Amino acid sequence: MSRLSAEEDGRAAAAKFRLDHGLGVWPLNDLVALIETRLDIDVAVLEVEANGGEHGLTMFDPKSEATFIGVAKTNHPMRQRSTLAHELSHAIFRDWTDYDQQVPVARAFREQRADAFARHLLVPEDSLRWFLRDRTAGEISLAHLSSVVQTFLVSPAIAAIALCSAGFIGAQTKAEWMVLRTPGLATQFGWLDQYRTLQADSSRTRAPQRLLTRAIRGYEQGVITVETVASIRGIPASEVKDELDAAGIVPKTVEPEFLRAKDLPAVESDRAFLEALDTLDDLNESVDERIAGM
Known part of the structure; x- marks a missing residue:
């Protein structure tokens, strides 16, 4: 049996993902x-x-079987979305290893398949046919391209490829439109304010939701400081504190338990450890003195 091409494999996986998660033909917002x-x-x-x-990466920990996707913050929101979809393909196909695949997959094939997956996930041909249902081939103008870019939040290049693949435009128009830039279309067709909002969002760091949830739970239990939560989010601790207070999230108050001296367990001192601490203190003081004398 012949093997699917990278384009066919990516298209099929994207269609399955949309079907499995009930996404229909609608544009995808927060990826x-x-x-x-x-x-x-x-x-x-x-x-x-x-x-x-390199704008993104996918990592897999075989010990915990945890998968992690990271993308760079950027003022190019459409690029960030396509990068996320591209990395999602690597995760779905488990591209980090070939050991469980009958036929090893070449790196070039994996990357081509991920590009195809991203395009078909973000702007499937069926979605275009639904969106442009009142238009036929030859009736698609630059304004329609702008609407596709604005609605599906993809680059003009990806939109042009998808429109050509769906039969709405020819190869010549595709080539002309692929070199256009999103800010230019947004300016020309009046949605630059929306694009600036998208830029602001894609230019911010964002912590993994599950990690942040666990950190906030730890803060509530009094075992994690607000500074730790702030470091995860990459914003000032004072800002995090204000947000947590506004949400009514405060550390649990733990009443201290008082014990009599005779109830305390015996303490064994580690003399070698204490001596090492003294040596470290002396070394730090020596370094400080040398810096002060420079």
């Missing part, structure tokens, strides 16, 4: 929330340098 609430996957938006065009 981070969709992935975290529908799948056993943690997602984070990170403040990292996107070197060499």
Whole structure:
């Protein structure tokens, strides 16, 4: 039996994902929330340098069988969405390993399949046919391209490829539209304010929801400080404190238990450990003195 191409494999997986999760033909809004609430996957938006065009990664821990997707924060919201969908493909196909696949999958094939999956997930051909149901081939203008980009929150390049694949435009128009930029379309067709809002959202870091939930639960129990919660979110502790207070989330008050001296357990001192601490203190003082004298 012949094997599916990367395009066919990605399209089929995207259609199955939409079907399995009841997404229909509708545009997908918050991809981070969709992935975290529908799948056993943690997602984070990170403040990292996107070197060499790498804007996302997928990691799998074989010991805990936990999957993690990370994407870079950016002022290019459409790119961030396509990166998220691309990395989701790697997670669905378990591209981090070939050991459980009968035929090893080449890296190029995996990347092509992930690109196809992302495009068909974000803007399926059936969705375009529904969205442009009153239009036929030859009637699609630049304004329609702008509407597709605005509604499905994809780049003009992805929108142009999808429109061509669905039979709405030809190869020449696709090539012309693929080089357009989202800010230009948003400015020309009056939705630049919406685009700025999307930029603001994609430019913020975002902690994995499950991790943050556990941290807040720990804060309520009095075992995690507000500074720890703030470090997870990447914002000032004072801002987190105000948000938690406004939500009525406060640390549990633990009444101290008083014991008599004779009820306390015997304490065995580790003399070697204490001596090591003294040595460390002396070393720190020496370093401080040298710095002060410079």
